[in-house]
Amino acid sequence: MYLFDAEIIENRRLADDISSLRLEARPEFVKAGSAGRFVMLASADERLDPLLKRPFGIVRCGRGWFEVVIKEAGKGSRNLAGLRAGVRVAVHGPLGNGYPELEKDGRPLVLVAGGIGIASIASVVFSRNFDPAALLFGAARAGELVLLEELKKTGGGRLEVAAITDDGSSGRRGLVTELLEEKLEKWSDARVFACGPGPMLQSVQRVLQARGVEGWLSLENRMACGFGVCLGCVQEMRAGVRAKVCTDGPVLVAGEVVF
Amino acid sequence: MYLFDAEIIENRRLADDISSLRLEARPEFVKAGSAGRFVMLASADERLDPLLKRPFGIVRCGRGWFEVVIKEAGKGSRNLAGLRAGVRVAVHGPLGNGYPELEKDGRPLVLVAGGIGIASIASVVFSRNFDPAALLFGAARAGELVLLEELKKTGGGRLEVAAITDDGSSGRRGLVTELLEEKLEKWSDARVFACGPGPMLQSVQRVLQARGVEGWLSLENRMACGFGVCLGCVQEMRAGVRAKVCTDGPVLVAGEVVF
């Protein structure tokens, strides 16, 4: 884990309220930033509002940089998304456990993204080669299906891609769990990674449990610290256990989360 | 008085901790922004720290723009001084009374600036022609003698310019009131405009009173609102009267201020 100020190399708008920020990073950081891990970010100035850093998934890393994709949800994310290239951002990370390294045993991998959950799911596509694999991406409307073309390109022939929207403005109309049900119908031995809003993850967990499918959920609980101290992100788990989403997660075993 | 968001056209560093910001303004604003008036500024975003706007003198105006010169004194001024061209600033102004319009009766005008008080004093040089006139500029050190070359050029032959620094790093070593005493020795019928920190204005007032010289002081009391409502800027005046520096001032008649 590193604490540093990084310059914004590029700020690219992907949708009305979604931006991609490319930030400077040292090689050690880049090495540690594997799929599903995250950073805490705040603008590196002395202004105290917003006060706390905000968590964002590390979408991908390159030589000397990493990328986050930020959806403007409130003041903290709006502020970050509005920063220009050249401005400095305070970074803490990589944090969290990331997605498990799965054995390449030929079993298919299904990636399920809801809304901005794609940031986390994309990190899997950008850093690991699974074959076969499917990406199921649900969003409120077409405009929020960000990164889709890049993901298709990266995934190439190995990765099936399907999108679904709440309003039918792109792909099918409906919820991403419908796509998941259909996929698991065919790939009953698949393993699943999912990231998205709480209610979606709850549905995904239900589907996986009903079918006895193995999976992992990446949670987005509110965080104050990101490194296991404030106990703000704590998630109730099966059997009275509590997980700190920031250090025990954000990726937790499906079936164990009590929503 | 206008309330508007203005884009920063240019941010030019004049010294280590002093910057010049050129901001967009409509013609009505430019017309109203006469010597000694000021604006309240804050960055035009939703961040609430710094919270209140900060007062800065209108140094000069042009077609569609005005200029402020900001010394970094604390969080508010540092934040503004750090903004880049293209960023928007919330502006309220022009505010205050400005320097009196004096009759051109041949009497000399002495302009006394202490430190960043030059911002206010410069507005007189840039907008009015007095003949003869002298500019006496005192600062802590050479680096803080900003705008000096431009002022000399604008003042041309009509304006004598003398600088003095606390540490002798440029011009004489000493206080600007020494220059004032000497000047008034020769120009006993002069009128004086002065702007600078409280203790300096207090000395200037003492000098003027001792010599029976007419003068005006531009004060820099802390302000919350800038338009006469909070009563935060109130200044004790002779005879138990109190002045709101923001609306009755910032330019007050020398001899009447109780420091």
Place this chain on the structure above:
Amino acid sequence: MTDLKVELLPGLTLANPVLTASGTFGYGREYSPYIDISSLGAVVTKGLSLAPRAGNPGVRITETACGMLNAIGLENIGIERFLKEELPFLRDSGAVVVVNFFGNSQAEYAELAARLDGVDGIAALEINISCPNVKAGGIQFGTDPGSAAELVGAVRAKTSLPLITKLSPNVTDIVTMARAVVEAGSDALSLINTLLGMAVDLQTGRPVLGNLTGGLSGPAIKPVALRMVYQVVQALPEIPVIGIGGIVCAEDALEFLLLGARAVQIGTANFIDPRTAIAVIAGMDKFLSARGYEKVTDFIGTLKPGR
């Protein structure tokens, strides 16, 4: 368009629930270049005393994190000048006027109430029992339920105008204070006034404010204000509460209404942008209209329980 009318008290209906807070809106006149003050729910005047007051010497304001401290010391022009020089302007402008006032003793409070009773153009009185900057009176009344009740009772006896008591947050138990003044005859409650705070200047090694301590206002205090409004509304559901503290936008104001405040007051934000109250009214309408509310009163107090 949502109907923003609220009946603050029987017989006192406001065009909307957005008022401007005492001490942050002068006598209304100062704002007329910027906004139509008659379009506000009401204007609450700077706190008035019997005699004019000079306020505190020295530095009176300083910014803190997302807030400000003030030690103005209740400078005001006094009741007589207000009635002569300011009230006519307010009346002519069509603004609804709430007069905020305070005294140095119970007798002064009562005398003020009597003087204001029946004056044309005053919609209600707001008693400030809670200003932290006056040593003589203010603070004791504001933090002791017994003296607060006695004070309000004395004022109540002298006026038939609607009586709003403005409570101090610097107490262990806001509900006890609220109950005490309501039982003594207060028709409504305003909360909160400023939190008592302090700032020091490391460069000079001295307190920043001439008065040592000052009142903390602004967004920093909103969570405390929301909590107190919630507690009082829960305890005294029939009593109209005006929520105050840190409101800078429509969403802030709506949060107070959601908890059950029947109106709100905007203070510090007026300094930052004199158009704030107008923007809050517009934003409130927009928010409520988008959600299909016909009347703001259908929204007030609709907080659902936590999940």
Place this chain on the structure above:
Amino acid sequence: MTDLKVELLPGLTLANPVLTASGTFGYGREYSPYIDISSLGAVVTKGLSLAPRAGNPGVRITETACGMLNAIGLENIGIERFLKEELPFLRDSGAVVVVNFFGNSQAEYAELAARLDGVDGIAALEINISCPNVKAGGIQFGTDPGSAAELVGAVRAKTSLPLITKLSPNVTDIVTMARAVVEAGSDALSLINTLLGMAVDLQTGRPVLGNLTGGLSGPAIKPVALRMVYQVVQALPEIPVIGIGGIVCAEDALEFLLLGARAVQIGTANFIDPRTAIAVIAGMDKFLSARGYEKVTDFIGTLKPGR
């Protein structure tokens, strides 16, 4: 280099006056990847109870203007696990350890004090009588001088360790609280704990926090903390006071020392940057050295009167 040593209490001298506040520094271990915890004045542990506690359900934190609300509900691993699993690590790391604890009843407090008495590696106890998130005990003790004194007396009887009482700011009169616990045997005071606050979510129409209300911390509360520290130091000049509330940089910490606090604790700022306490120590040295102070103790309490 200024000598930053402070004698917090007779027999308890700290390398510097910068401590980390309870609940914001875990059990110390979590921070060791980032800083050398032995270089702190002391580490104050997360508040410990007899039995482990699960804390509150639902959302536990939310940001407010320059602050945050927490309703963690004092989740902790319990005293036994702390002594077995965490204290040895702290001891080995060379950190000075202050154990913060709380109970649901006076008997629990006393039992905890007895259990901690004489344990090797504990420099002092900090009694939390002021957590706003526990309904059973906490809050009554923290806001009533009588029960607070009784509680401290019961704890005092069970331990020979230095006793620090952490006061709640949610009171009308902090000095009365301070006096009560000092007379009951508290050696020192920590102030302030969090202000009771609330947040609501307009989108859902519900309280944000699972627990409805929460504790407000961070820069927003610094003015209130400074004021209370000032009042207590003035009233009880002999009693060591630890200043807490909104410290994010050396200047903030120095402000508390200027007022007379003998040490400070850093809370919320640890979440923003785990290196804050170390930066505060360095900045404190730099500030004091530049002004020629040989010892930090020459600076403490040197506030000059307002002008």
